[in-house]
Amino acid sequence: MRYFLFGLLYVFSFASLYSQDFDRKHAFTLELGLPNSFVNEAYKDVMQGLVNVAPYYQYTSEGGFILATGVRYSYFAVNEFRVPSKVFGGCHTMGAFGKIGYEKFVSDRFSIDMSVKVGYAEHIYNTDILRESGTPYIRLNSNFIEPTVGFVLMSDEANSYRLTVGYAFQGYGFKPWYIGLDSNIGYDPVEFDKISSFLTIGFGYTHYFNGKSSEGFSE
Secondary structure, three states: OHHHHHHHHHHHHHHHHOOOOEOOOEEEEEEEEEEEEEEOHHHHHHEEEEEEEEEEEEEEOOOOEEEEEEEEEEEEEEOHHHOOOOOOEEEEEEEEEEEEEEEEEOOOOEEEEEEEEEEEEEEEEEEHHHHHOOOOOEEEEEEEEEEEEEEEEEEEOOEEEEEEEEEEEEOOOOOHHHHOOOOOOOOOHHHHHOOEEEEEEEEEEEEEOOOOEOOOOOO
16 A cells, blocks of 8 residues: 555656646546445445446546536345345435546546545335335435546547546445345344445546647647
């Protein structure tokens, strides 16, 4: 970890030696990743992340400061092998967010996007056990905050691709009865009060609407 931090300091210390001259102020980005649940033990064991997708509009100033707004969808399925009885279904999460951050170019084609998404989401738990009990679904609402780092590689003056790593903190704790179970299924109830969080590693694509360079894209 120490060498990693020194490496980051080195990169940002010399990043100002590089520049890019194309217009990247207005852009559309689509991020797609695989979420992995953390912290809340029951949530980590029982809920298995399948997809996390976030399309958004982004404005980047000439100094590299980022403002963005978009929506996010994720789906976590119940891991039927970690519950005492068969449960089929999962949780759909839909939300909207604002993003603020900073992008630093390390070379003409490579940059690092450090940002945080802050938003509000609706979580819908829908399983066969809930439906059999007469409850179509359980709906929850919460705020969320998601620090994210993106490693961005320009392919040309109008398009780029990125590797993203984000960690979302959701403002609610997972409980087994959200999926229709009527017991603690072996977990300490104290765990249920811990937030439901997840790590997402994925890829992204960005299109710059005014991706034209006054002198052509640097090779």
